[in-house]
Amino acid sequence: xxxxxxxxxxxxxxxxxxxxxxxxxxxxxxxxxxxxxxxxxxxxxxxxxxxxxxxxxxxxxxxxxxxxxxxxxxxxxxxxxxxxxxxxxxxxxxxxxxxxxxxxxxxxxxxxxxxxxxxxxxxxxxxxxxxxxxxxxxxxxxxxxxxxxxxxxxxxxxxxxxxxxxxxxxxxxxxxxxxxxxxxxxxxxxxxxxxxxxxxxxxxxxxxxxxxxxxxxxxxxxxxxxxxxxxxxxxxxxxxxxxxxxxxxxxxxxxxxxxxxxxxxxxxxxxxxxxxxxxxxxxxxxxxxxxxxxxxxxxxxxxxxxxxxxxxxxxxxxxxxxxxxxxxxxxxxxxxxxxxxxxxxxxxxxxxxxxxxxxxxxxxxxxxxxxxxxxxxxxxxxxxxxxxxxxxxxxxxxxxxxxxxxxxxxxxxxxxxxxxx
Ligand SMILES: Cc1ncc(COP(=O)(O)O)c(C=O)c1O
Numbered sequence: 400x401x402x403x404x405x406x407x408x409x410x411x412x413x414x415x416x417x418x419x420x421x422x423x424x425x426x427x428x429x430x431x432x433x434x435x436x437x438x439x440x441x442x443x444x445x446x447x448x449x450x451x452x453x454x455x456x457x458x459x460x461x462x463x464x465x466x467x468x469x470x471x472x473x474x475x476x477x478x479x480x481x482x483x484x485x486x487x488x489x490x491x492x493x494x495x496x497x498x499x500x501x502x503x504x505x506x507x508x509x510x511x512x513x514x515x516x517x518x519x520x521x522x523x524x525x526x527x528x529x530x531x532x533x534x535x536x537x538x539x540x541x542x543x544x545x546x547x548x549x550x551x552x553x554x555x556x557x558x559x560x561x562x563x564x565x566x567x568x569x570x571x572x573x574x575x576x577x578x579x580x581x582x583x584x585x586x587x588x589x590x591x592x593x594x595x596x597x598x599x600x601x602x603x604x605x606x607x608x609x610x611x612x613x614x615x616x617x618x619x620x621x622x623x624x625x626x627x628x629x630x631x632x633x634x635x636x637x638x639x640x641x642x643x644x645x646x647x648x649x650x651x652x653x654x655x656x657x658x659x660x661x662x663x664x665x666x667x668x669x670x671x672x673x674x675x676x677x678x679x680x681x682x683x684x685x686x687x688x689x690x691x692x693x694x695x696x697x698x699x700x701x702x703x704x705x706x707x708x709x710x711x712x713x714x715x716x717x718x719x720x721x722x723x724x725x726x727x728x729x730x731x732x733x734x735x736x737x738x739x740x741x742x743x744x745x746x747x748x749x750x751x752x753x754x755x756x757x758x759x760x761x762x763x764x765x766x767x768x769x770x771x772x773x774x775x776x777x778x779x780x781x782x783x784x785x786x787x788x789x790x791x792x793x794x795x796x797x798x799x800x801x802x803x804x805x806x807x808x809x810x811x812x813x814x815x816x817x818x819x820x
Contacts, residue, residue, distance in 0.1 A: 408726045410800050411719035414712050420797050423448040423704075427797060434767030437802045442587050442746050442793035443771055444637045445618055447701075451640060454700035458693045466692055467666065467683075481692050484699035485682075491702055492632065493625040494649055498681035501648040501655070502690055506614040507537040509633030509648035510581070512685060513610055514541035516658040517579070517631075524550030527576040531556040531564055531593070532783055533586040536776045538612045542581060551578070558783050562589040562738035570601060577607050584622070585615035588775040588791065589738030590721070590746030592616075599629055608654065614638055618795070619717055619744050620710065624649055636694065641701035645694035648685070655681050662687040713796040720794045720803060721747060727807040731814065737789050748775075748789040754817050756788045762813035763790075768806050 421427045424446045429436045438446060458480070464473035466481045489497045503509045518541075522528070528542045532555045542553045554572055557565045573580070580602045585592050599609045608630035613622050617634040624632055631654070635646040650658075660667055660678055664687035669677040678684045724747050728734050733752040751759060760772035773788040774781045781788055792806060 408723065408730075410804075411716075411723050412800070413716040413719070415709075415716055415796065417797070417799055421799075423450070424797055425449055425452070431767040431769070432765060437766075437768040437798075437805050439792040439794065439798065439802070439806060440769045440771050441618065441795040441798075442615060442638070442775075442791065444643070445640050445795055446797070447640055447642065448704045450704050451642065451697050451700045454697040455642065455693055458696045462696075463693075465689055477692055480696050480699070481690070484695050484702075487699055487702050488647055491621060492647075492649055493623045495625065496652055499649055499652050499655065501650065501682040501685045502695055503633075503646050503648050503685075504644055504691070505635035505637070505646035506535075506612060506633040507635075507646075509631075509646055510538050510610070510612065511541045512648055512661045513631050513633075513650070514545045516661045516685075517654065518542070518545035518549065520657075520659055522546065522549040522551040522578055525576060526551040526578045527574070528553050529556065529569075529572055529577045529580045530554075531582045532558045533562075533564070533589055533591065533593075533777060533780050534581070534583050535587055535612065535614070536778070538581050538583060538610075539779070555779070556582075558589075558780065561740055562586070562591045563740045564591070564593055566594070566597070569598065573601060573605060573607065575605075577602075577605070579608055579610065581610040581612070583612040583615070585613075585619070585744050585746075586738070586777070586780070587615050587746065588748055588777040588780050588789065589740065590743035590748065591738055591740040592742040592744050594742075595629070596627055599627060603628065615745060620714055630654055636698040636701065639701060640704055641698035642694040645691050645698050652681065655685070658685075660684050660687070664688045666690070708796070716796050717745060717794055720798055720800070721745065723800060724792060724794065724803045724806070727803065728810060731807075731811060733814065734810075737784055737786065745795070746791060746793045748791045750786055750789055751814055754814065756790045758817055759790050759810070759813050762817065763806070763809050766805070766809040766812075768809050770806075 426446050462477045464477045466478040485497045485500050488500045546553050556569045559565050584595050602609045610631035611629040613632050613634040618638040630651050632649040637643040667684050667687040669679050735750050737748045756772040771791045
């Protein structure tokens with residue numbers, strides 16, 4: 400029974416069998432400092448169901464071999480398991496072809512690939528790349544690097560006081576010099592879900608391609624690239640129940656086809672001689688070297704796990720958890736929520752007047768509660784709100800209302816003790 404919430408805030412409930420779901424995630428029964436772990440740092444990395452952990456062990460125990468190279472049994476087995484995941488991912492995001500699914504280390508590498516390959520080929524002096532003011536550093540710095548090299552400029556769409564993007568400013572910024580829009584779908588520090596479909600339509604009306612950073616969106620729902628019509632999409636496996644070290648770059652086939660390779664090495668070539676090299680077909684042209692086979696296969700298990708869930712019920716539960724946590728902390732004097740957009744997902748960022756976010760995070764940690772503090776790799780967002788950082792609690796469907804209560808109770812305690820000094 401809830402003790403932390405004020406009587407006016409009703410405790411949410413779900414049809415999800417949270418006991419059963421939580422039993423699928425071994426780490427959720429761990430303790431921190433002798434207290435039951437409350438993991439509210441899901442935006443940094445999600446926890447993994449046993450099926451994903453087992454897939455890694457199973458791969459190394461029964462299928463381990465290099466892919467696409469050997470004629471032997473094991474290599475063919477590994478290749479088949481590996482290739483099947485690409486097809487699953489194609490269907491998962493509704494890509495037109497598996498040729499459009501490039502395996503990368505994560506969202507960061509996906510963006511670097513596009514900045515480096517597409518950027519070098521398409522950016523010229525005076526051109527602009529338009530990002531938003533709420534990008535993760537990984538969707539700012541690669542563009543700064545390539546723009547500096549090419550004599551181009553990175554411009555940004557401003558953020559309104561409630562944490563939504565200023566769409567009027569966006570339309571004004573979408574001028575004749577813009578060569579690419581690179582925008583985050585769901586902000587990792589504000590929780591804002593941006594209206595990317597509308598933004599893409601406006602950019603396409605001016606023949607400007609759009610890269611969508613789906614790192615936080617894929618953690619909570621699916622993205623349909625055919626419906627969205629984005630030109631590139633990047634995401635990371637570890638934020639969506641999969642392992643670290645694996646992610647996806649989706650790109651429209653015609654764009655990927657026209658782009659030069661990103662890295663050179665094995666697998667990405669068709670033939671090599673000292674007179675010159677020809678490159679492999681898509682997607683291998685962008686996958687130099689031995690791929691991250693085990694993690695690709697385990698990502699496939701994460702997709703199977705998602706498929707076993709009722710996504711509508713999951714989305715409703717996550718929405719309720721966020722609303723419950725938001726309403727509960729809003730009653731605490733001195734708490735200011737950073738990011739109050741109408742459409743939010745997964746993330747509750749806040750500051751407490753007169754207190755340091757790190758001190759709060761450290762106190763919560765002593766209570767077994769894992770949150771993140773700081774700028775969350777979005778320093779421009781912190782500058783926009785004139786703060787050094789926030790405390791961020793981020794939720795996943797396996798979190799419970801009781802965990803939210805524990806978090807709120809511990810936060811009240813932290814504020815009380817820290818204020819006493
Ligand atoms: C919105 C967003 N984009 C990109 C990234 C980078 O992801 P990764 O570090 O997995 O490459 C993150 C990670 O937190 C993120 O939240």
